[in-house]
Amino acid sequence: MQQQVLGGRYLLKDKVGTGGMATVYRAQDQVLNRTVAVKIMLPQYAGDATFAARFKQEAQAAAGLSSPYIVGVYDWGKDGDTYYIVMEYLRGTDLKSGIRSHGALDPKKVAQIGSQICAALSVAHKHEIIHRDIKPQNIMVLPDGNIKVMDFGIARAKNSHLTQDNNVLGTAHYVSPEQTRGQELGPTSDIYSLGVVMYECATGQVPFDGDDAISVALKQVNELPVPPSQLNPNLDADLERIILRCMEKDPANRFQTADELRQTLNAYLAGRQVDVPEPTRVIGAVPAGGAGATETRVMSDQTQAMARPAGIGNTAVRSGSGMSSSASGGADPYGGKKKGGKGKIVAGVVAALAIIGVIAFAAFSALNSGAKTVTVPNVLGYTQEEATEELRSLNLGVKTSSGYSDEYEEGEVMSQTPSGGLQVEEGYEVEIQISRGPEPIKTTTVPDLKGRTREEAEKLLEEAGLVGVASEASNDAEEGTVFEQSPAEGEEVEEGSTVTYTVSTGPGTVSIPNVVGDGENSALGALEDAGFSVSREYEYSSRVDAGVVISQSLTGSAMPGTTITITISRGPEPDTSTPDTPATSPDSPTTGEDEEESAGAA
Structure with missing residues (x-):
């Protein structure tokens, strides 16, 4: 470039x-x-x-x-x-990459990250700035484990006129329901997005997914998330309640300020009692996979402009505006009323489905009011045989799968869906996951990064299943290339390990030794050891002993390889006059020989 x-x-x-x-x-x-x-x-x-x-x-x-x-x-x-x-x-990696590499994070780490994001949001909110795009891609994890929030690219001041357009900006996986509807946003909108981020940190996956941004955003409005403990049994109840309170559909039911949420997270981290109410739940039993579960799909990480379905947020008709819902209507060329846009169709379908769902649920409840329900037992830690026997004794079906676990021994139940304590009808199928013991350690070979650009090094590390942490330093290596790494190339390490490497910023300046007053050989060695070329000159000096440096051409600092000229004393200039012969005046017309003859004659 x-x-x-x-x-x-x-x-x-x-x-x-x-x-x-x-x-x-x-x-x-x-x-x-x-x-x-x-x-x-x-x-x-x-x-x-x-x-x-x-x-x-x-x-x-x-x-x-x-x-x-x-x-x-x-x-x-x-x-x-x-x-x-x-x-x-910043040197580090974004949180999204970290989750992809490591999966679900330790609950304490989730709370620590959440607390630090709260600290950042608290400062912004006090300046009346709503971030509006909190997501793992905008959270940088530094080498020391702390975080920094990035990208206020679509943040806005409270009264900014720049957001009064027909688009809802943001990434659909993390937008709040009110952002999807195009409603006025406040601090609680960022808190919702932070709740989604903590959910993903705690489980390794987003709560809602789909084929496109619109379908995901509509799920943010209409569906409740699967309790994260059903995806990660190691997640404790206190942190789960904190996360789900952040993700309440009604902003009034969430934490109201970032400071309030941070205090709660800090209390959790300190092991103190956390007083957070139970979150909104789905009425009745949660089906296997949960209300919000969908097939996992990979979507673009980039922020995208997401068209706001007209009518979802009732933004076209404002209270007291004097404009009816048909104010912008009229007859179309075919004699009917003007049709609404695609967004209105989507909104109408969603509303109709919601009404039908309520009616269907009521009818189902009426028809099955006599159906027998049972409480799902907690079978975590049971052997597969014990869990199967316990569930079938209650007329419940059993579906099994397996996975690795560091907590449960091989053959024990490591997770179950739905969780123990929920009420379900007889015959409901409970899914249990059987532990295969700790996951075998996968190793990989550290690639040779030296001479590679930063982008090439990151690609090699990603292909090897490793995480890179880069730094920069001056070096004789070509600028922008790696000249140092640890562990060394060829070493076998565990997948997911960190490899640190240093990228050259090009040769930097170095200090020039002061060699004035040094002997010639000593001065020459000092300058060459510092990386400089040396040129020597000699001159007579009555003040400096022979072989000693009188002066040098450069001081301070310079690029390695620069030529430094040193001037070395030859000692006093030799006397060229003849010994025992009086010096004659420059004006004397006679020579010394003539003087001797004259003296002898005298």
Whole structure:
């Protein structure tokens, strides 16, 4: 890539990522001599006045936020037709990649991450800024395990006019129900999204999935999540209640502030009693797989513009506006009323299905009011035979599967769906998962990263099932290539292990030894050991002993390989006059020989 300098100051090095609105580069701040991240608006948006305004708003808003858990914004500007933001350069990996690599996280780690995100949101909310795009891709996990919240690219100040459009921005897996409806957003919307993030951290999967953004967003509105403990039996009840309270459909039922949620998470981390009410539950038994369960599908991680179905949030008809639901209608050319858009059809179908569901449930309850129900026993830790016998004794069906577990011995029940204590009808099929014991340790060979670019190194590590943590340092290796790694190439390590590697920023300057007053050989050795070439000159000096350095051409610091010229004393200049012969005046017309003859004659 041809090197480019933005604003006469930021030298772009290499691309580190692309988001929904911008590309991010690693760059060198040539004024403060530090590595920074520069976010440059994508070309298709740079000419759009609305997006340009939103981009500048991001910089102005984020620059005012100061927290150890928020990525720092240093500068922003416009270079030609390009808008850019200069941010803190982070070393680490995003939370989404971490979940993909490691699966469900330890409950305490989930709470710690949630608490730190709360700290970041608390600062933003006090500035009346709602993030609106909290998701694992926007959470950077640093090498020390702490996090920083990134990307206020679609955040907005409370009274910003920039969001009054026909799109709901955000990633569908994490948007709140009110964001899907296009309603006014507040702090509780970010808290909902944070609840989804903690759910994914705790279970390794998102609560709602589907074929497209619209179907996922509608599930956020209409379906309750499967309790995370059904997906991860190691999750305790306190943390589950915290997560599900964040994900309540009604904002009034959630934690109302980030500070309130953080205090609760910190109490949980400290082992204190957590007073959180039971979350909203599905009426009746939860079917195997849960109310919100769907086939797992891989969707794009990029933030996308998601069309808001008209009518879902009743945004077209406002209270007191004096406009009826048909105010924008009229006869179409065929004599009928003008048809609504696709969004209205979707909304109508959803509403109809909801009504039908209520009616069907009522009818089903009436017809089966005499059906016998039983309480599902808790069979965790039972052998397969014991669990099967216990369930069948209650006229319940049994479906088995298996998996690895560090907690349960081989042959014991490690999870069950539904959980023990739920009321179901006789004949209901309970799924139990039988432990195969601890998962065998999978090993992999550490690839050779030396000489590779950062992107090539990350690809090799990903293919090997390893996690890379990069740093930078000056080195004689080609700029932008790896020159050091640990563990070394060829070593066998456990899959998921971390490999640290160092990328060269090119040869840096080094201090020049001061060799004035040193002997010639000593000075030569000192300069060459420091990486410099040496040129020698000699001159007479009545003040400096022979063989001692009188001066050097450069001091301070310079690039390795620079030539340093040292001047070495020859000692005093020798006297060229003849001994015992008086010195004659420069004006004397006679020679010394003539003088001797004259003296003898005298």
